[in-house]
Amino acid sequence: MSDAFGQEEQAPLILVKKIKIEGGGHGGAWKVAYADFVTAMMAFFLLLWLLNATTEEQMNGISQYFAPSSVAQSDQGLGQAMAGLQVAAEGAMRSDSARPSISVAIPSFGEEEAGENDGETRDSIDEENVNSGQASADFEEQQMLDEAMARIKQSVLDSPEMADLQQNLMLENTAEGLRIQILDQQDKPMFEEGTDQLTRRAVRLLALIGSIVATLPNDITITGHTDATPPPGGDPNYTNWELSADRAASSRQWLVDAGLADRQVAIVAGKGDSEPILREDPNDPTNRRISILIVRESQPVSTAIGPAPDAEPGGPRSTRPDGTGGAQESAPARAPDGAAPPPLPE
Template identity: 35%
Template sequence: MAEKKLQPIIIKRIKKGGHAAHGGAWKIAYADFVTAMMAFFLLMWLLGSTAKGELQGIAAYFASPLKVSMQGGDGAGNSSSIIPGGGNDLSKVHGQVRRSDSESQSNLRSIDTVRAERARQDAHRIRTLQAKIDALITENPRLNEYRSQIRIDVTPDGLQIQIVDDQNRPMFDSGSALVKPYMRDILREIGAALGGVENRISLAGHTDAAPYGNGDRGYSNWELSADRANASRRELVAAGMPDDKLGRVVGLAASDLLEPDNPRAPTNRRITITVLTHEAEERLMGSRNAPPTTPTASTESPVLSDKIPGN
């Protein structure tokens, strides 16, 4: 009994405390979940904005990727854009065009249509004028006599009428801009035929390569060709050609020979009348402020005493 009384009494007490500490692993899991949902919705958006044909191409690529890589074709990543559409309306396969771009394209198409229509009208007028002048030369005995000296051609610039010189029948006195009587008849008839022309006209004078004695220091083939072109202009206007239809009157001297292999040939001395197309008019006379490349035509041409035969 004494031993039992000496045994110690053990009392167990449980201490209650707070929850154990934990880390931020749940935040990482939540971020992964949000990222996955964002990727999912982005995938749904891409699938909804991609055309059916391209979806089939993507499926075919994943079904047999080596086939596209080896044989090429759509679906091998050769597109410059993942989404062919774009804009506010995702149902558009080829994308939406901004209003300004659409208006610009419409304006360009309108300009091209106007130019094409104007070119068609020019071609019709030039063909009609060519037939009119051909008939005039054929039916007029006086002009038919000089038919070998009148050349009519359709060029990219328009209808070109050239009156060329002849060794035995020159258009001007040698070294002078005085029009011969038969040349006056030709110019008057052509001027009357050009009375109702709608297009602008270019007039050019040409000489051969025979130089003047002191042409480098004074009056030369440049002045002579310009004076002959201006003399021809007066005859054409006197016959009824509208003066306001003249786009330019130039002297080209021997810079544009008809027979380059024979620089002193009589045919190099000529007057060129060109009924310009609208496109040629814009190209030749579009720059109004460009400096003149040839001397200005004078009103009259003196007869020189130191000239060399020809010109």
């Protein structure tokens, strides 16, 4: 179009402004992050379920399986390094000394295997608790026996009247309990020759031992021993078997007089000369002794009367040659000349 002057008329200019709205569209990146989160949570709860369903024994087996094994150092090359390996049924190479692999059975949902595993776990825990309690009781009892041994030793050392009797006293811890042995010496006998009468030094020693043993809850056994010398008098009906039993019974009476409860004495026995301390010299005075055993509570009293660790193997035990019992009670013995027993030590 043109005007009167011949000029062409210009069309009006129209501007259109477009406003772009941010965030209008959503991509799929958030779905990837959410899927990773869900996968991690599923793996976490699966791990918790497996830990709950696996027994302690199986867990120990797994830990041992993944434990690093020692590597043998060798400079003999590959042939030496592969020595000792064998191919398992599955085709894997393993060493003869390697720990065996352990298969862990994972129970399925809806089955009762989890309940069975829980029962096995409870039984295993109960057994461990019992073993732990027994070990703790044994440890406390051993401490008590060690303390009693120390008290006896110290009391003998502190007493002017008994300080010279250290060679007459032997203390030792054994599997059966605390063994206290009162030994004869050449110049310090504990009994009058060929009789069950204790000397005054033996009475003092028994009184001290009895006052300490009386504070313990354990049972005790008392065993008499002699040397190979027959009793004087030549009576064929009164041998070392009868003499050792009478001396054990006499010692029991003095221990009871010192405060020991009579119910604590479980066994009184005589073994004659069947278990000498000095095997090479059965006539040595040291073989004449009284053995007092404080029996451990876990040890059956019936087996505590067995042979001493250093006794002569073989031969009769707690029986007389005629087959009758070697442990015989006799009338309580008193100090020579009818003297009253000395006062008990503090």
